[in-house]
Amino acid sequence: MPSPNLAVTHVAAAQNQKEVTINDAVDALDNAMNRALSLSMADANVTLTSTQANRNGLVVLTGTLTAARVLTLPANHRRLAIRNATGGGQEVRAKYAGSGAEVIIVPGATVLVQGNGSDLFGVGGGAGALNDLTDVAAGAAVASDVLQFDGALWGAAGVGIFQRALLPFRGALVRRTTNFSVSTTGAYVAVPWQSAVYDIGAIWDAGQPTRLTVPAGVTKVRLTGNIEWQTSPTSQLVEIRMNGGAVIGGGSFITRGDSGYSNQMRNIASAVLPVVAGDWFELTVFVSASGELRGMERTWFALEVVETVDAADPPADFAFAKAGTPAASEVLLRTVVARRSRLKVALAGSQGTAGVAATAETDLDVQRNGTSIGTIRFVASASTAVFIAASETVLEPGDLLEVIAPASPDATLADIAITLAGTLVI
Numbered sequence: 001m002p003s004p005n006l007a008v009t010h011v012a013a014a015q016n017q018k019e020v021t022i023n024d025a026v027d028a029l030d031n032a033m034n035r036a037l038s039l040s041m042a043d044a045n046v047t048l049t050s051t052q053a054n055r056n057g058l059v060v061l062t063g064t065l066t067a068a069r070v071l072t073l074p075a076n077h078r079r080l081a082i083r084n085a086t087g088g089g090q091e092v093r094a095k096y097a098g099s100g101a102e103v104i105i106v107p108g109a110t111v112l113v114q115g116n117g118s119d120l121f122g123v124g125g126g127a128g129a130l131n132d133l134t135d136v137a138a139g140a141a142v143a144s145d146v147l148q149f150d151g152a153l154w155g156a157a158g159v160g161i162f163q164r165a166l167l168p169f170r171g172a173l174v175r176r177t178t179n180f181s182v183s184t185t186g187a188y189v190a191v192p193w194q195s196a197v198y199d200i201g202a203i204w205d206a207g208q209p210t211r212l213t214v215p216a217g218v219t220k221v222r223l224t225g226n227i228e229w230q231t232s233p234t235s236q237l238v239e240i241r242m243n244g245g246a247v248i249g250g251g252s253f254i255t256r257g258d259s260g261y262s263n264q265m266r267n268i269a270s271a272v273l274p275v276v277a278g279d280w281f282e283l284t285v286f287v288s289a290s291g292e293l294r295g296m297e298r299t300w301f302a303l304e305v306v307e308t309v310d311a312a313d314p315p316a317d318f319a320f321a322k323a324g325t326p327a328a329s330e331v332l333l334r335t336v337v338a339r340r341s342r343l344k345v346a347l348a349g350s351q352g353t354a355g356v357a358a359t360a361e362t363d364l365d366v367q368r369n370g371t372s373i374g375t376i377r378f379v380a381s382a383s384t385a386v387f388i389a390a391s392e393t394v395l396e397p398g399d400l401l402e403v404i405a406p407a408s409p410d411a412t413l414a415d416i417a418i419t420l421a422g423t424l425v426i
Contacts, residue, residue: 005076006032006054031055038062041086047072047097057081058110065090072097075117083110095120170305172196172203172212178295179230182287188241190282191227191293193301203303208280212303216277220307223251223270225283228298232264233291240270241284249273250281265298272306316341318401319419326405326413332364333403333418337395341422345392347374348421352385354378355415362410366420367402368393376403378413385418394425 002009008028011021037056039046040063048059053074061071064087071082071094084092084105094113095102101119105111112123174193182189190210201215214221223240240250249271268283283301285291293299320333347366358378366374366389374389395401403418 005078007050028055031057033057036060041065041069041071041092043067043069043088045070045072048074050074050076053078053080058083060085061092061105062086064088065092068093070095073113073115073120077114077116079112079114079123081110081112084108170201170203170215170218170308171303172199172201173300173302174199174204174212175297175301176293176295176299180293180295180299181290182233182285182293183290185287185289188239188284188286190241190284191299191301194295197300201305210282211280212282212301214275214277214279214303217309218275218277218305218307219309220272220305221275221281222272222304222306223281223302224268224304225301226265226267226298227283227285228294228296229264229266230292230294231290233287233289235288236266236291237286238266238268239284239286240268241282242273243279244282247273314424316422316424317419318422319417320403321417322415324414325411326364326409326416328405328409329407330405330409331402332405332416333401333420335401337397337399337401340397340425341395342425343374343389343393343395343420343422345389347376347387347389350376350385350387350419350421352376352378352387352416352418354383354385354413354417356412357381357383358410358413360410362413363406364418365404365406367400367404368395369400370402376418378410378416385416395422 006028008025009021010025011018015021032055035056036058037052038060039048039052041061042063043065046061046069048071052059054076058081059071060083062085066088068091069086071092073080073094073096075096082092082094082103082105084107086092086107089107091107092105093102094105094111096115096118098118101121103111103113103120103122113120114123115121174196176191177194180191192209193204194209196204201218203212203215205211205213212223225238225240227238239246241247242250247270250273251268251270281303285293316339318333318335322330322332326332343366358380360380362378364376365372366376373393374387377386377388378384379386401420403420
């Protein structure tokens with residue numbers, strides 16, 4: 001009788017020439033552990049014979065597949081290595097006949113499987129590439145990318161700080177040009193500023209001269225200030241205050257008993273502070289006796305924007321225009337992508353207009369490397385474009401981005417101007 005799983009012939013009682021059976025059994029075990037079988041799937045499901053499954057340690061699947069295929073194993077207990085060396089980029093599902101557990105073998109992967117005749121399990125391997133892992137989405141990764149975890153999946157995040165797009169500087173520096181007398185004692189007095197050395201982002205308003213106000217889209221700021229006393233109070237507190245009150249990280253210092261000194265200077269800085277649009281900051285002094293600030297280069301207040309809402313996705317827009325009416329299948333935009341960029345679902349943020357509205361609904365085709373990824377639509381009698389894209393598209397350096405006019409262009413749609421809103425992927 002044979003062995004229960006590999007069907008290796010046993011030595012019979014009182015058998016003559018036992019060496020023949022024993023040698024055959026040794027050969028069968030040797031092959032079961034070590035021999036490789038190359039098996040073409042011929043773009044179809046395949047069922048392994050008992051001999052194929054039991055007399056080989058590795059089954060290499062070849063051929064070109066146009067769809068996922070099934071490899072059915074004989075229903076016995078067997079550990080077997082299976083390699084998906086097929087072309088066409090399709091997975092192979094290894095299983096037993098019936099509805100038991102199966103093992104998915106992605107292209108290029110080699111998996112060690114073990115089963116009980118009903119359910120088949122992967123013992124090791126299974127990833128031909130990093131993005132074959134179930135918790136990794138790295139299909140768009142390029143050389144030098146690192147992975148970043150978003151709470152659910154690991155995905156390509158560029159090479160971090162070494163290729164981050166630098167945000168253009170935003171901030172304000174304001175100063176006194178004349179002396180300012182601090183006559184109120186026992187209360188915070190905000191220093192009113194008289195001119196802006198620079199103000200990038202409309203942060204200072206002469207109508208509210210004490211304040212530096214956070215503009216829309218800013219999420220973190222840092223503040224610094226300096227004052228010089230013309231006549232110094234003996235006791236003083238200098239503090240950066242937010243929205244009229246103290247703030248953790250705002251920075252302050254107190255000095256007592258500075259008699260005998262004039263033209264004292266104080267410098268103060270805050271931590272990086274989280275903010276929302278409309279928050280405002282003042283540089284304040286609290287004195288026990290009157291004093292006077294000098295209106296010179298050493299009395300100033302500054303706000304620096306450290307982070308903005310779009311810091312993670314700086315803009316990378318693609319704009320084009322067409323004077324007159326587009327011709328049939330005319331290429332309206334043709335550009336090679338230089339930096340890794342993202343076009344969002346529904347091409348969100350994109351804008352489009354026409355000088356002359358379309359008579360009938362007209363669609364412009366947005367293509368990446370010749371494949372449609374979205375639509376720019378002008379509905380009948382409308383001069384404003386509607387943008388359609390079912391999914392997000394990441395454009396890699398070297399990708400060709402095109403917008404193609406319809407083969408049967410509208411007779412009136414003319415003088416169009418479009419900007420596809422993209423963002424850098426960093």
